[in-house]
Amino acid sequence: MTQPVQQAFNPYTENGGTILAIAGADFSVIAGDTRQSEGYSIQTRYAPKVFRLTDKATLAVNGFAADGNMFVKKVRQRLEWYRHAHAKDMPIRAIARLIQTMLYARRFFPYYVYNILGGIEEDGTGAVYSFDPVGSYEREACRAAGAAQSLVQPFLDNQIYFKNQTPAPGTSFPKHLPLFTVLPLVIDSFTSATERHIEVGDGLEIYVVLAKNSDSLQGLQAIGGIQEVTANTDGERTFVIRRDLKKD
């Protein structure tokens, strides 16, 4: 005897887009495109995927947009309670562990999102933490996630970690790249991903978090359309750079 077959409700969807983050010696860059899509339809050309959490931590979220937005909201509430209790912002390594705990709490009904957290560590170094949907995480120098991860990550491996490159005799590769090298890499990653992936495009938002008194500040002001989002200039500082990507 055959039972009536019911199409079960699927509580997930996939909204495309790509995010990445790169850590420098005293800065961190967190970027994401602004297209939101479902299947072949572009839902909107501007839906931010990168969110400033504190003066020294910024979170990029990619995957199922509804889960992502809710997750960011919940993280922000936890950070607000931390502020109430301790009258200061939560350090980034604590935020990273918090995110793990929050993701793993939903191990059997996961938030279908890939998180990349970027910012400045307590010791003033640039940090990137990357997560899988159920909370596995590690600190890295760079990470790409989302629809075009498979296009962008190999590029970053080559350009940031110098994979498959050999240094000229008598020289060695730098451990950390300067901001003026990293920013063009980020932009190129996204223009390339836009070219080859249908779910990437429309707009690019790059958040730059600088450590206190970072030298990287020089030359940053010269970048067109840059906008500072931190109010005080005496601590960590966060800037946003916006660029158009192809809309086709």
Next chain:
Amino acid sequence: MFRNTYDSDNTVFSPQGRLHQVEYALEAVKQGSAAVGLRSKTHSVLLALKRSTGELASYQQKMFRIDDHVGIAIAGLTSDARVLSNFMRQQAMSSKMIFNRPIPVNRLVSAIADKAQVNTQEYGRRPYGVGFLVIGQDNGGPHLYEFSPSGNSYEYYAMSIGARSQSAKTYLEKHYESFADCSLEDLVRHGLHALRETLQQDKELNINNTSIGIVGPKSENETKEVPGGAFRILENSSIEPFLKTMVAKESADAPAPAAPAAPATGDEDVQMSG
């Protein structure tokens, strides 16, 4: 210990139609050190006197941040205040979660007033032993409210609560008409002058015993930027520039020190009138 037959249970009226336990709770507010609140067209400010149990002890916390747009100063039982301020923070966050809207200040105050009222009516409960001055801004501009354990809440141009607050009130009543157009600096100065009235003879306001809470655009006396004029609490060295603006008592057109209010020793029981 009973003053009369009708004060052991707050749900029982006295023949005069009063709830004695509630009135005792109001006395608990008067035992706490004073807090003053003032409002102009652009700002609301709180000023509070912090007590310390001795040279070796720290000063008690008199102000709590509830949300970016709301803060409170307390007088009375700090532990009760922590329960209530926690509730206010939850309310503020749930408004952000559900409507993405900063909670309107009046609704926040009504919410705790309703909670306090329940304690004046249900069997087996006791009223809160703490009063608040609540400042905040919403699309109606800056606000100042008083909350008291009786379940009442009112909006004010200026208000004071706590020990010897009547003296501060006298000062505020004399000057409140000028507050609306005051600059932030003048508003804080009025607040400090009012708060000074609540001090005992030989005491004065200093950076250790004074807290200032502000909502509204940044003052020239503040060093940190405040995006959106969010609520902030100033303490210690950051209130120094404000204290410096105070005018010495003799030359200030402050009223003569009022007769000392009821002794704030708190050992003997409260004398009820009527």
Next chain:
Amino acid sequence: MDHFPTNWGRPRNDAFDAYGTYPIHQRPQNGPKDAFSAGVQRTQQPIVTGTSVIAIKYKDGIMMAADNLASYGSLARFKDVQRLHPVGDNTVIGAGGDMSDFQYIQTLLNELDIEEYTAQDGHSLGPAEIHEYLSQVMYARRSKINPLWNSLLVGGVKNGTRFLAYVDLLGTTYSASTLATGYGAHIAQPLLRTAVEGFEDVLTEEQALKIIENSMKVLFYRDARSLNKYQVATITKDGVNISESKHLETSWSFAEGIRGYGAQTQ
């Protein structure tokens, strides 16, 4: 221990079930119910459905439209259904998808509206707040695997700011100057984007209405679950206006000569 005698599995005894209300092979299941229990009914598919809703930003505010049809599968079941619903003084929501779920959403919003109105403290919920609330409701229901099967548009004007956003049964949200749900997302959205993007601040009400009318017409030509009877809502600083039902003038004479449309002569 199962205390229900009919489950004890012995021969029937008329003393406790005189009329044999429970056939032996179909006894009530009194055991503990789990997530797979048939006792709980969830919307697993929409039943009576509305099709597209479309909306655009224009100079003075937001214009939204939806037809008056509620279909029962391929049957055009109800032909005078209003799918645009005002909330408060500054907001309209338009719904596609299951109409019973939409009616439930209307009751939710009406309760909210009344609660807000009775506070009488000068604060009111604008379109942004209502959209956030709806998003939370929709997301909470999808998280219980018990969705409200709708795609909703929320539009409005408050304090001089236009607001237009989408939310659906998954809790997915987004905002843009032109939006369309269902079939409209495929058929009307490209037309709306061409006509509106870049002109949001110059389009007059007449021009906006033309654009909406044209899109509704194309939808009626191409969407089999649509109707040539629809309503248009405008939300401006002066408030909400939802029109009487309008009829679309369509011409099918072109079909005469096309094989597959009209009566075939050979």
